[in-house]
Amino acid sequence: MSFFADLFSGKKEEKSVVLIEIGTSSVAGAYARYAENGLPAILYTRRLPIEMHSGESQEKAMLRALQVLGDTLIREGAPLLCQVAGSGSADAIIVAIDSPWQATLVRTEQFEDEQPFIFTRSLVEAKLKESAVATEGKVLVDESIIGTILNGYETRNPYGKEARRATIVVLTSFIDKHAAESITSVLRGIFHTKHIEPIAGPSLRYQALQKAFPHERDALILDATGPYTSIALMHKSFVVSISEIQVSGADTTESWLERIEANLAELARHYPLPRTIFVLAREEEAASLRDILDTAHMGKLWLSDNPPRIVSVLASHLSGLVRQTAPTSPDLLLLLMALYVQYASLEKEL
Numbered sequence: 001m002s003f004f005a006d007l008f009s010g011k012k013e014e015k016s017v018v019l020i021e022i023g024t025s026s027v028a029g030a031y032a033r034y035a036e037n038g039l040p041a042i043l044y045t046r047r048l049p050i051e052m053h054s055g056e057s058q059e060k061a062m063l064r065a066l067q068v069l070g071d072t073l074i075r076e077g078a079p080l081l082c083q084v085a086g087s088g089s090a091d092a093i094i095v096a097i098d099s100p101w102q103a104t105l106v107r108t109e110q111f112e113d114e115q116p117f118i119f120t121r122s123l124v125e126a127k128l129k130e131s132a133v134a135t136e137g138k139v140l141v142d143e144s145i146i147g148t149i150l151n152g153y154e155t156r157n158p159y160g161k162e163a164r165r166a167t168i169v170v171l172t173s174f175i176d177k178h179a180a181e182s183i184t185s186v187l188r189g190i191f192h193t194k195h196i197e198p199i200a201g202p203s204l205r206y207q208a209l210q211k212a213f214p215h216e217r218d219a220l221i222l223d224a225t226g227p228y229t230s231i232a233l234m235h236k237s238f239v240v241s242i243s244e245i246q247v248s249g250a251d252t253t254e255s256w257l258e259r260i261e262a263n264l265a266e267l268a269r270h271y272p273l274p275r276t277i278f279v280l281a282r283e284e285e286a287a288s289l290r291d292i293l294d295t296a297h298m299g300k301l302w303l304s305d306n307p308p309r310i311v312s313v314l315a316s317h318l319s320g321l322v323r324q325t326a327p328t329s330p331d332l333l334l335l336l337m338a339l340y341v342q343y344a345s346l347e348k349e350l
Helices: 003-008 058-085 121-131 177-191 201-212 253-268 283-294 298-302 332-347
Strands: 014-022 026-035 041-049 092-097 102-119 138-150 161-176 196-200 219-223 228-235 238-246 276-280 309-312
Touching: 014 058, 014 177, 014 332, 026 058, 026 332, 041 058, 041 332, 058 177, 092 177, 092 201, 092 332, 102 121, 102 138, 102 196, 102 201, 102 238, 121 161, 138 177, 138 196, 138 201, 138 238, 161 177, 161 196, 161 201, 161 238, 177 196, 196 201, 201 219, 201 228, 201 238, 201 276, 201 332, 228 253, 238 253, 253 283, 253 298, 276 283, 283 309
Parallel strands: 014 092, 092 196, 219 276, 276 309
Antiparallel strands: 014 026, 026 041, 102 161, 138 161, 219 228, 228 238
């Protein structure tokens, strides 16, 4: 049984989940409430900076900030949860971990037989187990099937159907093993729960955006929420490519744009570039980042005088998908986390 199936099985019709987002420069947390056939509700949020002390590692500074965040959630957020749910205890913790502690990859797996076969979950699980690759120093935390093609056609509900050829698109998350163990240890000490599920932040956000914008089958997703800018290409509703650009203090706007353009030029060698670019950024940086991209004259990569449509993803885009009762301003990354958990509960029999 998967983590989500184990978590959301049972007689309780409502669940309480702690959402933790670990970035390069900050950590954030929320209490979210999930009810059957209802929108997820965020009851409390808090974001804290990661402040490095002289001579300490980035991981140590992150863990210290995580401890403070967890204590704050217990002290301030748990009483609010108790008012709504009758208990301040959460059923599970979902942790989205960003670079430099994560890696997100896309791969495809093929199934083919001369005779028709029934495409089943057990067949997919066996293929994933067979193709698993051990990565030294990293732990596999998620393998999400984000697309299935049977006999050459995209299929939304493939299990139980007959095929001769099948392809699955797999989004895979790895987390640095030491960081994952340390994060889990801190959270268990604060919340006293065994239900802790880590996932790479980019993987979670890509899957959530597919649900937030279901009619955008072809798009670029530029994730600039931290010092690492990642670019994902969504082609026919499938994420087919992910790459990452590390941004240093020495980078200028011009050098950053040059690296973005070089990345897109490489993508254009293999796929037609879509006309829509979704930009993920901190709310206070979204407008300026869009202005930078608008003035970059990237239309030449599309072999057109018309530039692509740039959409800054804002918290308001998710207002009909996630309900927030917390008095703080909506946090886009936490909203995307809440949305991801909601759909994981439906698609992974949560």
